[in-house]
Amino acid sequence: MKPSLRIIIIEDSPDDALLIVREVEHAGYVVQAQRVQTAEELRDALAQGTWDLVLADYSLPHFSATEGLAILKETGLDVPFIIVSGKIGEEMAVQLMKDGATDYVMKDRLSRLGPAVQRELREADERRRKRDAEQALAESEKRYRLLVESQTDLIVRTDPEEQLLYASPTYCALFGKTPQELMNSSYQPLVHPDDLPSVEHTVVDLFHPPPSYHYEERAMTVGGWRWIEWTAHAELDTQGTVVAIVGSGRDITDRKQMEEKLRMSEADLQQAQAVAHVGSWRWDIAHDEFVWSDEMCRIFGVAPHAFTGSVQDVIARAIHPDDRARIEESNRAIIKDHNPQPLEYRIVWPDGSVHTVWVKPGEMTLDDKGHVSSLTGVVLDITDRKRAEAERGTMQAQLLQSQKMEAIGQLAGGVAHDFNNMLTGILGNIALMRSTLPPADPLLENLNAAETSARQAADLTKGLL
Incomplete structure (x- = not known):
C-alpha cells in the first residue's frame, strides 16, 4: 500500500500545481494536496491539521516563498519546505x-522532485524520531532526578578514579x-579510624x-559522627570494565543507638537474672x-550452645522422672x-545432681x-531454699527430741528424789x-541381803539426780 501525503502547495498556477502533484504521485505516494496563494490561506491551511510537506513557488503575485517560510517557522512545525520555482537565482x-x-x-527539472521529497521526508522522520527520543530521555x-532528589537516601556516583559525578541533595x-x-x-x-580498613577493602x-x-x-x-x-x-x-x-x-x-541500648538492656537483664538466679523462657x-536466656541454661546446668530448644528433649533429659507426668499434664492444661x-x-x-526450680508462666499469646x-515465663532456682527448709525441719525435729528428753529427765529426777528419801528410811530401819x-x-542374813538391794537402788537413784 502506497503511503499517503498531505501537501500544501503555494502556487498561483493550477496547471503547475497539478504537475507537481503528479510528479509526487509518480514517486510512490497517494497525495492529498491543498493549493494556497496568500498568507491568510496558508495560515488557515496550517491550522486545519497535520501536514507532511510544503511545496512553494518562489514568487506569486501577492505572496512569496520567503513569506510562506516565515509563516511556517512561526508555527514551530517541523515540516519540510521545498522551493519549486521556474525562476530563482542560485x-x-x-x-x-x-x-x-x-x-x-x-x-524545468521536476524529475528531481520525487527523490527530493523522499529524502526530505526521510530526514524529517529521522529528526522526529531523534526529537521524540530526546524528549523521552x-x-x-527528569523523573529519575525527581525520584532521586526526593529520596531521603544518599545517592552518589563516581568514576573509577573516585571523582564525583553526582551527589544527591541529601548527601x-x-x-x-x-x-x-x-x-x-x-x-x-x-x-572513623576503626572503620577505615574495611571501607578501603570494600x-x-x-x-x-x-x-x-x-x-x-x-x-x-555536619552533625558529628x-x-x-x-x-x-x-x-x-x-567488556566488563x-x-x-x-x-x-x-x-x-538512630537504629545503631537503639541496637546499642537494646544490647545494654539485654546485658543488664542477663546480669540481673544472674544475680537473682532467675531465668526467663519463651515457649x-x-x-x-x-x-x-543464658541464666535459664545455667539453672539447668547446660551450656547455651548445647541447648537444643526441643520441649521433649528438655523433659526427657532435664526433668526428674517422678515429676515428668505433672509437667506434661500442666502443658496440656495450658494448651487446652x-x-x-x-x-x-x-x-x-x-x-x-538434683535441683529444684519454681516456674511462673507469664504472658500468653493467642x-x-x-x-x-x-507462652513466656520465669524460672527461679529454689534448690538452696528447699535444702535450707529440709535442714530446718531436721533441726526442729532434733530440738523437739531434746525437749522431750529434758522433760523426761526432769520427771525422772523428781521421782528419783522421792524414791531416794524412801530408800534412806528403809536403810535406817534395817540398821x-x-x-x-x-x-x-538367822534374820541377820536376810537383813544384809535387804540392805544390799536397798543400797544398789540408792546408787541407781543418785544417777538420775
Missing part, C-alpha cells in the same frame, strides 16, 4: 536554504557541601566480581520449641484450657483462631533392826 536559493528551506527544485531524566546536606563543590572532585568524607573489591557490596561506616558529618549504611554497585561496560560506581546510603545512627507452642499455673519440680543436671501460640538382834540370829 544566490536566493542558498539564502532560502539558510532561512530554513530544506531544498529547491527547478520547474529528558522526561526520563550534600549531610556533609555540608554544595553540588558545585562536589562535582568532579575527589571529596571523601572523614571515615572499595578495592568493587573492581572485582561480584561488583556489589554492602557495608557500614561511621563518617564525620553518624553511622551510614551503604550499598555500592559497579557499573560495567560491555568498571566505568562508574554508584552508592546508595542511609543514615542508620513457641506452634513449633514446640523453647527459647532460653488456657490456664497456666505456677509449678515446682525437680530437675536433673548432666552430672546427675493466634487468630484463639489457640495458644506462645535399827540389826542393832536389836543377837550376832548369831
Whole structure:
C-alpha cells in the first residue's frame, strides 16, 4: 500500500500545481494536496491539521516563498519546505536554504522532485524520531532526578578514579557541601579510624566480581559522627570494565543507638537474672520449641550452645522422672484450657545432681483462631531454699527430741528424789533392826541381803539426780 501525503502547495498556477502533484504521485505516494496563494490561506491551511510537506513557488503575485517560510517557522512545525520555482537565482536559493528551506527544485527539472521529497521526508522522520527520543530521555531524566532528589537516601556516583559525578541533595546536606563543590572532585568524607580498613577493602573489591557490596561506616558529618549504611554497585561496560560506581546510603545512627541500648538492656537483664538466679523462657507452642536466656541454661546446668530448644528433649533429659507426668499434664492444661499455673519440680543436671526450680508462666499469646501460640515465663532456682527448709525441719525435729528428753529427765529426777528419801528410811530401819538382834540370829542374813538391794537402788537413784 502506497503511503499517503498531505501537501500544501503555494502556487498561483493550477496547471503547475497539478504537475507537481503528479510528479509526487509518480514517486510512490497517494497525495492529498491543498493549493494556497496568500498568507491568510496558508495560515488557515496550517491550522486545519497535520501536514507532511510544503511545496512553494518562489514568487506569486501577492505572496512569496520567503513569506510562506516565515509563516511556517512561526508555527514551530517541523515540516519540510521545498522551493519549486521556474525562476530563482542560485544566490536566493542558498539564502532560502539558510532561512530554513530544506531544498529547491527547478520547474524545468521536476524529475528531481520525487527523490527530493523522499529524502526530505526521510530526514524529517529521522529528526522526529531523534526529537521524540530526546524528549523521552529528558522526561526520563527528569523523573529519575525527581525520584532521586526526593529520596531521603544518599545517592552518589563516581568514576573509577573516585571523582564525583553526582551527589544527591541529601548527601550534600549531610556533609555540608554544595553540588558545585562536589562535582568532579575527589571529596571523601572523614571515615572513623576503626572503620577505615574495611571501607578501603570494600572499595578495592568493587573492581572485582561480584561488583556489589554492602557495608557500614561511621563518617564525620555536619552533625558529628553518624553511622551510614551503604550499598555500592559497579557499573560495567560491555567488556566488563568498571566505568562508574554508584552508592546508595542511609543514615542508620538512630537504629545503631537503639541496637546499642537494646544490647545494654539485654546485658543488664542477663546480669540481673544472674544475680537473682532467675531465668526467663519463651515457649513457641506452634513449633514446640523453647527459647532460653543464658541464666535459664545455667539453672539447668547446660551450656547455651548445647541447648537444643526441643520441649521433649528438655523433659526427657532435664526433668526428674517422678515429676515428668505433672509437667506434661500442666502443658496440656495450658494448651487446652488456657490456664497456666505456677509449678515446682525437680530437675536433673548432666552430672546427675538434683535441683529444684519454681516456674511462673507469664504472658500468653493467642493466634487468630484463639489457640495458644506462645507462652513466656520465669524460672527461679529454689534448690538452696528447699535444702535450707529440709535442714530446718531436721533441726526442729532434733530440738523437739531434746525437749522431750529434758522433760523426761526432769520427771525422772523428781521421782528419783522421792524414791531416794524412801530408800534412806528403809536403810535406817534395817540398821535399827540389826542393832536389836543377837550376832548369831538367822534374820541377820536376810537383813544384809535387804540392805544390799536397798543400797544398789540408792546408787541407781543418785544417777538420775
